[in-house]
Amino acid sequence: MPAVMPLADFNRNQSAVISRLKETAEPLYLTRNGKSAVVVMDAEAIDRAISRRQQEHEREMDVYRGLLAGYQEAQEGKVFETGDVFV
Template sequence: MPHIRPVSDLRNNFAEISKIVHETSEPVFLTKNGYGDMVVLSIEAYERKLFKDEVHFKLKEAELEAKSTEKRYTHEEVFSQLKVGLDDNRE
């Protein structure tokens, strides 16, 4: 069930809203005059959402590329390239 609060609660009950977003990892939706105005989310939950969005985007990109070419890579080719990339980042 979503947490919906009036925007005035951000000022009057900040600690409570902060506790909700950190303990539940869910957003709190703030309303102004009965209409949605903004969303409050913990940094951790926001970063997880960004990561999931990026992974989803990369998978869609890979799916489109796979449809546009017949080139396929073996397990060994993929992991050897990943290892090279990891080794380059360590230096």
């Protein structure tokens, strides 16, 4: 379950909360009037998360490009008979 804290509590205890964010590397949801207002996260943790997402995206795009290349080859008639592939 994500950590949640009122914005007023964060403002009163910023140093302690920031230290905890650095230790946990987890996001903290800040609320205003009982509703989510913003999310804060340690800078290094968010950098790692963004980098990981970019790597995942690149892997997904590699798969997509491979599928597209195979589809284009099939459209151009560059196909093999099943017996020629499974020897």
